[in-house]
Every structure is written in structure tokens, then in C-alpha cells.
Amino acid sequence: MDYEKIESSARNRKIALNSVIYTLLVIWAIFVLFPFYWMVLTSVKGYGEYNSEWIPKLFTLTPTFDNYVDAFTAVPLGGYFLNTLIFTLVTTALMLFVTVLAAFAFARLEFKGKNIIFVLFLSLMMIPTELVVITNYVTITEWDLRNTFTGLILPSVTSVFYIYLLKENFAQIPDELYYAAKVDGTSDFRYLYKVMIPICRPTIVTVTILKVIECWNSYVWPRLVTDDQAYYLVSNGIQEIRENGFGRDNIPAMMAAVVVISVPLIILFLIFRNKIMEGVSRGGMKG
Amino acid sequence: MVYNYILYIIARERKCGYMKVTLQNLTKVFPAKSKKAKDVIAVNDFDFVIEDGLLIGLLGPSGCGKSTALNLISGLQKPTSGKIFFGDDDVTNLPPENRGVGLVFQNYALYPHLTVLQNITFPLENRKGKDKLTKEVMVEMATEVAKLVQIDTLLDRKPAELSGGQQQRVAIARALVKKPKILLLDEPLSNLDARLRLQTREELRRIQKQTGITTIFVTHDQEEAMSISDMIVVMKEGVLHQIGKPQDVYENPIDLFVAKFLGTPPINVFDGYVKGGQLYIGDESVLDVSSIEDKEVDVAIRPEGFVVDENGRFTCNLNRIEVMGRDISVVASHEKSQNKDIRAIISAENMARLNQATVKFNLKPYKVYIFEKDSGKRIYF
Amino acid sequence: MKNNNLKGWLYLLPAIAFLGLFMVYPLIDVLIYSFEEGFNFASQTYFGVGGYNYSYVLHDPYFLSALKNTFILVIITVPLSTLFSLLISVGLSSIQKIRNLFQTIYFLPYVTNTLAVGLVFMILFKQTPYTNGLANLVLGWFGFSPVDFIAGPYWAKMTVLCIYTIWVVMPFKILILTSALASVDEVYYNAAKIDGTSKFRIFTKITLPMISPTMFYLIITGFIGAFKAYSDAVALFGIDLNSAEMNTIVGYIYDMLYGNSGGYPSFASAAAIILFVIVLTITCINLLVSKKHVHY
Numbered sequence: 030m031d032y033e034k035i036e037s038s039a040r041n042r043k044i045a046l047n048s049v050i051y052t053l054l055v056i057w058a059i060f061v062l063f064p065f066y067w068m069v070l071t072s073v074k075g076y077g078e079y080n081s082e083w084i085p086k087l088f089t090l091t092p093t094f095d096n097y098v099d100a101f102t103a104v105p106l107g108g109y110f111l112n113t114l115i116f117t118l119v120t121t122a123l124m125l126f127v128t129v130l131a132a133f134a135f136a137r138l139e140f141k142g143k144n145i146i147f148v149l150f151l152s153l154m155m156i157p158t159e160l161v162v163i164t165n166y167v168t169i170t171e172w173d174l175r176n177t178f179t180g181l182i183l184p185s186v187t188s189v190f191y192i193y194l195l196k197e198n199f200a201q202i203p204d205e206l207y208y209a210a211k212v213d214g215t216s217d218f219r220y221l222y223k224v225m226i227p228i229c230r231p232t233i234v235t236v237t238i239l240k241v242i243e244c245w246n247s248y249v250w251p252r253l254v255t256d257d258q259a260y261y262l263v264s265n266g267i268q269e270i271r272e273n274g275f276g277r278d279n280i281p282a283m284m285a286a287v288v289v290i291s292v293p294l295i296i297l298f299l300i301f302r303n304k305i306m307e308g309v310s311r312g313g314m315k316g
Numbered sequence: 317m318v319y320n321y322i323l324y325i326i327a328r329e330r331k332c333g334y335m336k337v338t339l340q341n342l343t344k345v346f347p348a349k350s351k352k353a354k355d356v357i358a359v360n361d362f363d364f365v366i367e368d369g370l371l372i373g374l375l376g377p378s379g380c381g382k383s384t385a386l387n388l389i390s391g392l393q394k395p396t397s398g399k400i401f402f403g404d405d406d407v408t409n410l411p412p413e414n415r416g417v418g419l420v421f422q423n424y425a426l427y428p429h430l431t432v433l434q435n436i437t438f439p440l441e442n443r444k445g446k447d448k449l450t451k452e453v454m455v456e457m458a459t460e461v462a463k464l465v466q467i468d469t470l471l472d473r474k475p476a477e478l479s480g481g482q483q484q485r486v487a488i489a490r491a492l493v494k495k496p497k498i499l500l501l502d503e504p505l506s507n508l509d510a511r512l513r514l515q516t517r518e519e520l521r522r523i524q525k526q527t528g529i530t531t532i533f534v535t536h537d538q539e540e541a542m543s544i545s546d547m548i549v550v551m552k553e554g555v556l557h558q559i560g561k562p563q564d565v566y567e568n569p570i571d572l573f574v575a576k577f578l579g580t581p582p583i584n585v586f587d588g589y590v591k592g593g594q595l596y597i598g599d600e601s602v603l604d605v606s607s608i609e610d611k612e613v614d615v616a617i618r619p620e621g622f623v624v625d626e627n628g629r630f631t632c633n634l635n636r637i638e639v640m641g642r643d644i645s646v647v648a649s650h651e652k653s654q655n656k657d658i659r660a661i662i663s664a665e666n667m668a669r670l671n672q673a674t675v676k677f678n679l680k681p682y683k684v685y686i687f688e689k690d691s692g693k694r695i696y697f
Numbered sequence: 698m699k700n701n702n703l704k705g706w707l708y709l710l711p712a713i714a715f716l717g718l719f720m721v722y723p724l725i726d727v728l729i730y731s732f733e734e735g736f737n738f739a740s741q742t743y744f745g746v747g748g749y750n751y752s753y754v755l756h757d758p759y760f761l762s763a764l765k766n767t768f769i770l771v772i773i774t775v776p777l778s779t780l781f782s783l784l785i786s787v788g789l790s791s792i793q794k795i796r797n798l799f800q801t802i803y804f805l806p807y808v809t810n811t812l813a814v815g816l817v818f819m820i821l822f823k824q825t826p827y828t829n830g831l832a833n834l835v836l837g838w839f840g841f842s843p844v845d846f847i848a849g850p851y852w853a854k855m856t857v858l859c860i861y862t863i864w865v866v867m868p869f870k871i872l873i874l875t876s877a878l879a880s881v882d883e884v885y886y887n888a889a890k891i892d893g894t895s896k897f898r899i900f901t902k903i904t905l906p907m908i909s910p911t912m913f914y915l916i917i918t919g920f921i922g923a924f925k926a927y928s929d930a931v932a933l934f935g936i937d938l939n940s941a942e943m944n945t946i947v948g949y950i951y952d953m954l955y956g957n958s959g960g961y962p963s964f965a966s967a968a969a970i971i972l973f974v975i976v977l978t979i980t981c982i983n984l985l986v987s988k989k990h991v992h993y
Contacts, residue, residue, distance in 0.1 A: 039411045046896070050788040057785055058802045061864070064817040065805065067831070071820065080827040084834055131712035140705025146713075153720055159925060159947055160973055163730065163965050164723030166954055187715040217704065246810045248928050253955055264812045264928075271816060272935060280820050287813040298808040299801075306804060309869065310876050392887050413893030425888040429906040438902070439892035494892065 068291070072096050072284040079281050096285035105258060106286055109266030113290075116181055116251075116262055117244035123186045124240050125233070131192045133221050136199035137207065154189045158249075166253050176257040185250060191236045194311065198232040199225055235308035238301050245294055263290040335402045335497040335530055337366040337389065342398035344384050344554075358384035360554040362398070366532065366547070371524045373541030373562075374534045376551040377577070382534040383422075385551070386500050389532065390419050402497060413442075415498075418491030422503040424483045426475040432486050433458055433471040439494040461493045464523060481512045488523065499524075501533035505540060517544050538578050542566065550574050567682075572692035575616045575685050581645070581661070585654040588615040588686075595686065598652045602630040603679055605686065605697040613695065614654075614687040621683025622646070622660035624669055628676030632658055637670055648675055731966035743963075750967035759939050760968060763949040769855060770862060770945070771923040778863045779915055782870035787900070789871070790878040800875065807868035815932020818861045822846035822933075847933065854934065854943055862929050866922060870915050877911035878904065913987040920979050924972065927951070946972045 071079065073092035100106050134140075135147055165184045174180030202225060210220045226233065248264035255261055261269060270286055298305055342362040348355050358381035366372050374382045387393040389400060391412030399408045407415050426435050436458040440449055449457075462468040465485040475483055484504065491499055504520065505513045521544040524531045535541050541548045542562040550557045550565065550573075558570045569575035575583050588597045590613060593606040597615060624646075632648035635657065639645075644667055646660040660677065686695045706713075731751070735744035754760050789799060806814065822832045824845035833843040844850065846857045881904060889899045905912075927947040930938055938944035939952065946968065953965035 035414050036409045050791060054788050054799050058799060061802055061805060064814055067821060068817045083828050085828060085831050127711040127715060130708045134705050134708035138705040140702040143705060153716060156720060156724060157973060159950055160727050160969050161720050161723035163954055163962055163969060164726040165719055167962055184719040187712060192712060242808055248812055264810055267812045267816065283816060287816050291809050291813050294808045302801060306872055310872050390891055412891050417891060419891045421884050421888060425884040427885060427903060442893045
């Protein structure tokens with residue numbers, strides 16, 4: 030057997046394969062990153078500069094931040110931002126409250142009908158939002174809650190999946206802790222607050238981040254129940270900007286707005302990268 | 317037609333024959349993961365020859381680098397330095413698939429989605445070009461090797477439907493079916509229960525003898541290695557301590573580690589010293605060792621090295637007696653003993669004499685080993 | 698014990714209230730709506746009960762075009778995105794250097810606002826009086842004549858929609874597939890390597906069967922997700938999807954509910970139920986097929 034030949038051909042094949050793999054990965058990375066690059070690049074090009082480029086340039090030598098000023102002054106971007114922030118915070122807080130209580134009941138308490146109601150909850154996970162959105166729209170309209178935060182928030186609160194995720198996590202805490210706390214005269218609520226929540230903090234953080242992402246990007250429901258700009262969220266704001274903002278296709282200003290509303294989540298992602306990816310891989314769907 | 321094909325394959329394999337394995341200064345270092353941690357030397361300067369057709373037990377405590385040594389031989393890992401020869405061929409940098417080894421993994425690594433038959437024929441289906449086999453030949457070869465390991469009635473099952481012992485046989489069959497020159501087994505018995513382990517190790521021995529294939533298996537269980545190996549290689553923390561026939565290694569341990577590692581019940585170790593050609597344990601002179609100069613030493617005595625004698629030179633406190641049939645186990649204690657209990661195995665006839673708080677022994681000199689205090693090296697006398 | 702029962706339900710009360718009001722009740726209600734003929738939103742009255750709403754929706758050219766668009770989108774994007782993500786995940790799994798960096802980059806589209814990045818895709822593909830757009834520039838190098846992908850011919854618009862949809866759904870698939878690939882015990886690969894199995898055979902005979910449950914999970918969720926496509930299209934073509942010929946089923950539902958053609962919850966409900974039935978059917982078919990092909 031010609032061992033040296035085998036050795037070198039195996040080595041060459043490995044090098045060839047690796048270069049193919051890296052090429053593929055780099056191409057995809059460029060495809061993913063390019064829109065981000067383009068939006069940042071365009072946002073720092075001047076209005077005149079952008080429109081004079083028949084062949085778009087891949088860089089600019091005269092970056093300007095005027096577009097960012099425009100984004101906040103010509104359209105109420107700051108208002109959209111604030112609305113989204115309020116909507117996100119309140120919805121997430123309410124969701125946490127409802128979810129933690131429900132998960133605790135399912136994981137820790139014994140009561141009649143628990144199993145049946147749990148199965149019912151689980152089966153709700155399969156219901157697409159498109160089915161229920163119609164009636165919700167009618168309900169909110171009847172209650173005269175269009176163009177209010179209440180109308181925006183209420184139907185967005187619950188998520189069966191998060192209850193399920195948290196219940197699974199709560200259930201892993203050994204029973205002994207609960208009995209020990211009971212012996213010490215700890216109430217159920219105190220036990221939940223002092224023991225279970227701290228132990229399950231990682232999952233709670235994951236759920237929170239996922240919900241924040243969902244809220245920040247939500248578009249369909251806000252579009253249905255708001256037609257007053259004062260209550261627009263960023264997604265609707267962007268849509269509004271696209272349809273009538275800035276006038277005369279001021280694309281650089283539009284891109285500045287896009288950058289501004291994209292940045293918070295990207296920062297959040299870079300900080301909580303592992304938590305987010307873990308949470309999503311455990312079954313998170315895009316909202 | 318099919319029959320001719322098998323003859324051809326067998327003849328071709330015969331020509332290659334089974335291989336002797338030579339390790340030359342073989343070293344594997346795992347670089348430290350962080351700056352604070354140290355490099356781990358999993359295999360340190362292995363240098364020995366394994367003759368063909370033998371069953372070799374690679375023996376050592378957990379985490380001593382045995383599996384790494386095996387992976388170096390199989391080619392799954394590349395050595396940091398040193399060479400490996402199969403026969404006269406240098407295979408050090410050869411990828412595993414070109415080495416012609418069969419490997420049985422600790423947890424068997426049977427493909428869960430394939431049946432037993434598909435698992436066994438899997439290696440055969442990899443052949444290309446002129447070595448390509450027809451389906452019938454593959455099934456025939458698989459059935460043949462399945463018969464050898466006695467699983468030929470289970471060919472249609474999936475691994476999940478088999479017991480641990482059966483899965484193990486399938487794994488061996490899969491390793492053997494391609495007629496490897498060398499068979500490697502990583503902790504082959506560790507996932508089996510005690511009864512099955514005894515049975516399977518005999519089976520392993522039978523299969524090895526029947527095929528004559530050079531076999532190297534890794535284990536942390538000294539009894540397992542001693543009972544079936546032609547040769548054992550004792551290692552610890554990447555360092556080779558001793559290599560030899562099981563009985564030789566048992567009777568002539570080269571250092572304290574080997575003495576302690578082999579034998580059940582384990583060897584008894586005492587703090588002792590040599591003075592004026594006499595070996596002392598505590599105040600008593602227990603043995604004449606004229607050739608050793610005066611110094612502190614470790615004294616190791618095999619359980620079968622004790623002889624009960626009213627005029628014995630070595631006095632211990634008698635704790636209890638365990639009857640094991642023909643033999644009895646005397647459990648005693650001594651202030652200089654490094655273990656809590658001393659165990660002596662003696663013939664049951666001596667039972668009557670064991671009725672006091674203390675027991676006196678004489679020692680069989682060839683069952684007593686003396687070691688340097690610091691290096692653990694054997695001092696011969 | 699009785700006390701305990703009460704407490705359990707008390708803890709569940711908020712969840713039950715929210716779910717009951719905004720999920721269970723609407724679910725029943727939407728069925729009722731879909732059979733109430735001639736429902737008037739303002740007066741809350743209807744003429745009768747029957748299948749007219751369904752028949753109207755199924756004969757509405759806008760719905761039929763939305764149906765066609767959605768099916769084309771599904772048929773193109775689900776297989777392509779699954780295949781690409783498999784390819785990329787396998788690549789990712791076989792490297793060590795800067796793997797984390799790649800993974801981070803690939804996941805970015807997941808956390809960005811679909812509407813916002815859609816705008817970027819729009820300007821990349823749009824033809825304006827000032828420029829043909831970057832996409833046309835690149836295509837020009839290969840000798841293609843410029844075309845407006847945003848307001849031009851149907852196939853061009855569909856192409857952009859597919860590209861953007863794939864861009865949006867890839868992060869999730871890559872993430873799930875890489876973790877599935879990582880969970881395949883390395884010992885199987887070692888066993889195969891010892892036996893001289895080629896890379897391709899290792900992939901088809903070991904890797905694929907072992908990740909087949911994940912593959913089918915991705916295909917099923919991919920189908921469901923693609924059938925519900927909407928905001929991607931809005932991002933690219935604006936709110937008035939009907940006139941852009943790019944409406945989707947979900948878009949049709951929302952348009953019926955509100956918007957230019959607005960205020961017909963009965964038609965919207967019927968369309969939603971039709972969508973649900975389609976998704977359910979496809980999912981069942983998928984499950985049946987997967988029973989045959991998924992191991993374990």
C-alpha cells in the first residue's frame with residue numbers, strides 16, 4: 030500500500046472541503062449582513078448625494094447625520110418609539126404576572142380539574158392568531174378601545190407557550206424545598222416569590238426577552254386597532270413613513286429611521302445572545 | 317459464485333495477516349484550555365511492541381489516558397509526537413479508514429435507525445471500486461460473523477430492542493465483519509451487569525481465539541484484564557508503568573502503583589523501615605532483607621502472603637474472620653498499616669487458632685514487596 | 698382540600714380570563730361569524746345562516762389571487778429555505794474557527810423588525826427615476842436588462858418576496874438544525890470513520906436519519922409559517938397589496954376586516970377558516986408522510 034499517497038490525498042481533500050465550506054458560510058454571512066450595511070450606509074448619505082448616484086456607491090466619503098435629525102423631527106419617530114416602549118413594557122410585565130401565576134398553579138398546586146385545564150391550555154397552542162384576531166378586533170371596537178393602549182395591550186398579553194415553558198421549569202424544582210418551606214410556615218405566594226422565581230430566573234429572563242422581541246416587532250394587531258398616529262408603534266410608524274413620510278422619496282431619512290428602530294433589538298441580542306438563541310431553539314416562534 | 321467471492325476475500329485478508337503493533341515514543345498532549353490550566357499529557361512516551369494474535373488488556377484507573385491511547389491506534393486522534401507501526405508500515409498519519417482496524421465503542425455506537433443486519437453490513441457497503449460487494453455477499457458475510465457472536469437470530473431487530481449484552485455482540489460483529497487486522501475495544505464490558513460481564517468476557521476470549529485477530533481492549537477493571545488477557549499494559553496518568561503477562565505482573569510488580577492496582581482483595585501496604593538487614597514494621601522485625609541498606613520504605617504484602625504461626629514475627633490486632641469456603645479471610649489491623657483493614661487469605665484449617673485478640677503471622681518472602689518511599693520504585697532483595 | 702381547589706383556580710384566574718376572552722371566545726365566535734350571512738357591522742344584524750360567506754370568498758378574484766400567491770410562496774420558499782439552512786448548518790457544524798461569529802450573524806434577521814428591513818430590501822430592488830437599484834446593477838453585470846422588482850412584472854415581485862421571506866425564516870431554521878446536528882453523538886461519526894464511510898454516505902445514512910424528526914418539525918412549521926405570510930409582503934409592496942397583485946391569504950383576511958375594502962368580519966372569518974383548514978390539511982399530510990420516513 031502506498032501510505033504516503035493516501036495521507037497526502039486525505040489531507041488535500043480536507044483542505045478542499047474546508048475551503049468550500051468557508052466560502053459557503055462567508056457568502057451567506059454577506060447575504061445576511063448586506064441589508065444591514067446598506068441601511069446604515071444609506072442613512073449617512075446626503076439626500077442629494079443619494080439621488081445623484083445612478084450607480085449606487087458601496088461607501089461614502091462624506092457621511093452626514095442630518096438624516097437622523099430628520100427622522101426625529103420630520104416624522105414623530107420619538108413618539109412611535111415611546112409608544113412601543115410603553116406597549117412592550119406593560120405587555121411584558123402583564124404577561125409575566127399572568128404566566129408565572131398560571132405556571133405555578135400547574136407545577137406546584139394540586140386542585141380538581143388541573144389536568145383537564147392543562148390539556149385545554151396546551152391545545153390552545155395550536156390555534157393560529159389569524160383565527161382569533163377577527164373577533165378580538167370586533168370586541169375591542171365594541172368596547173371603544175381603538176386607539177388606546179388598553180386596546181393594544183390586552184389581547185397581546187397571554188402566550189400559552191410561555192406558560193408551558195415556565196411550568197416545565199418550575200416542575201424541576203424538587204418537592205422537598207416546597208415541603209421544607211411549608212414546615213417553616215411559608216405561604217404559597219411567598220414560596221413562589223422567594224424560592225421558585227429566583228431559582229428559575231434564567232427561564233424567566235428568556236421568556237421576557239422573547240416577549241420583548243415579539244412586542245417590539247408586532248405589526249398586525251397594532252395596525253388593526255390604531256389609525257391615529259399618536260398611538261402608532263414603530264412597525265406601523267415605518268409603514269406610515271414608507272407610505273407618506275418625508276415626502277419625495279427621501280430614502281436616506283427613511284433608512285435613518287429604520288436604523289433607529291432596529292438598533293435597540295440588535296443591542297439586546299448582542300448582550301443576551303445565548304439566552305435568546307437558547308430560548309428560541311426551545312420552541313420560540315416569531316410572534 | 318458467491319462462495320468463490322468469499323474465498324477470494326478470505327484469501328486476500330490472509331495475505332495481509334494479522335498485524336503486530338509497534339508504538340514508538342508515542343505522546344499525546346492536550347493543550348490547556350485556559351491560561352491557568354496545565355497541558356494534559358494523556359499518553360506519555362509509549363514505547364512497546366504488541367505481538368500479533370494476542371489479546372492485550374490496556375489497564376489503568378479512570379482518566380489515565382487509556383482511551384486516548386486506543387484512539388491514537390485507531391487514528392481517531394493524531395499523536396503529538398512519536399510513531400505507530402502496523403506490521404512494518406508507518407501508519408502514524410494515516411486516516412482511520414485506511415488503517416483497517418475494527419473498533420468497538422464503550423456505548424457500542426450502534427446506529428439506532430438501522431436493523432442489526434444493516435448495522436453489521438454498514439462497513440461493507442463502504443467499499444468502492446473493485447472491492448465492491450454484492451448484496452448477497454454482504455448478507456452472507458454478516459450472517460457468518462453474526463453466527464460467530466451468536467446473534468444470528470436477531471438480525472431483523474433494531475438496537476433499541478436488544479439487551480445490553482446483545483447490543484455489545486452486534487457492535488463486535490460490526491467491527492469484525494470487515495476482517496480488520498486489529499480489533500480495538502473501548503471498555504467493552506463496562507455497560508453490562510455483573511453476571512453478563514463474566515459471561516461476555518469469556519465470550520470475548522473465545523471470539524479472539526477463534527479468529528486469532530490481534531485485539532487490544534481498554535479497561536479499568538483489573539480482574540477483567542487479568543482473567544482474559546495474554547498481556548496487560550498497566551498505565552496511570554499517561555505513563556506506562558508495566559507491561560507483561562498478567563501473572564508475571566501480579567507476582568512481580570515494578571512499583572507500588574502496579575502492586576496496589578492489581579489483585580483482589582487489594583494488597584496490604586505498611587509503613588516500614590530497614591535496619592541492619594532486617595525489615596521492620598512498627599517495633600517488630602518481620603523479614604530478613606540483608607541486601608537492602610537502612611531506610612524508610614513502603615512494605616506491600618499480598619493477602620495470600622500471610623501464614624498464621626504462634627511464633628510469628630508479625631503481630632496484628634484481630635478484628636474479625638470472614639469464611640469464604642475453602643479459604644478464610646482474616647480481617648486485622650495494625651497501627652502502621654496504610655489501609656484501615658489488613659486482609660489475609662489463609663486456609664480454613666487454621667481457623668481454630670484464631671481465638672485471641674491478636675494474631676501472629678509469618679510472611680512468605682516472595683509475596684512481600686518493598687518500595688522506595690518517595691518514588692514508589694521496587695527495591696529487590 | 699376545598700380551600701386548596703379554590704387557591705389553584707385563583708392562581709389560574711388571570712390566565713383563564715385573558716385566554717377565555719381573547720382566544721377561546723373568539724375561536725367560537727369566528728365560526729359563528731363565518732356562517733352568518735349579510736352581517737352588518739354597524740347594526741350587528743344578519744339575514745340568515747348558511748355558506749354564502751364561503752362561496753363569496755371562494756369566488757372573490759382577490760381571494761383567488763391571494764391563494765395563488767400564497768401557494769407559490771409556500772412551494773418555493775419552504776423547500777429552498779430548508780435546503781439552504783441544512784447546507785449552512787452542516788457547514789457550521791464541521792468548522793470550529795469563528796463558528797460563534799457566523800452563528801451570531803446568521804441569527805440577526807430573527808431579531809430585526811420585518812417591516813424595517815423590508816424597506817431596505819425594497820430600496821435594493823426598486824427602480825426609481827434616479828437609479829435602477831443595486832440588484833439591477835448586479836444583474837446588469839450578467840447581461841440582464843433592468844426590471845422594477847417592486848412595481849414591475851409579477852414574477853419579479855414574486856422573486857423579491859421569496860428572497861426576502863427566505864432571508865427572514867432562515868435564522869430560526871439554521872439555529873434549530875445546528876442544535877439538532879450537535880446533538881448527534883460524535884461516537885456514530887467515529888464509528889463510521891473507522892469503517893471508511895465516505896463523507897457523503899455519513900451524511901445520508903447517519904446524519905439525515907438522525908435529524909429527520911427535526912427536519913420534519915422544520916418543514917411543518919415552515920409550511921404553517923409560509924401560509925401565514927403577510928408582513929413581509931407589506932414591507933416590500935406597501936399596504937395596498939391587492940393593487941400590487943401581491944396579496945396573501947392573511948392579507949386578504951385583514952383587508953376584509955379593515956382597510957380599503959373594510960368592515961366585513963363575516964368574509965374575513967370565512968377566509969380565516971379556509972386558511973385554517975388548508976394549514977390543518979397540509980400539516981396532517983406532513984405528519985402522515987413523516988410517520989413513514991422519520992426514524993424512531
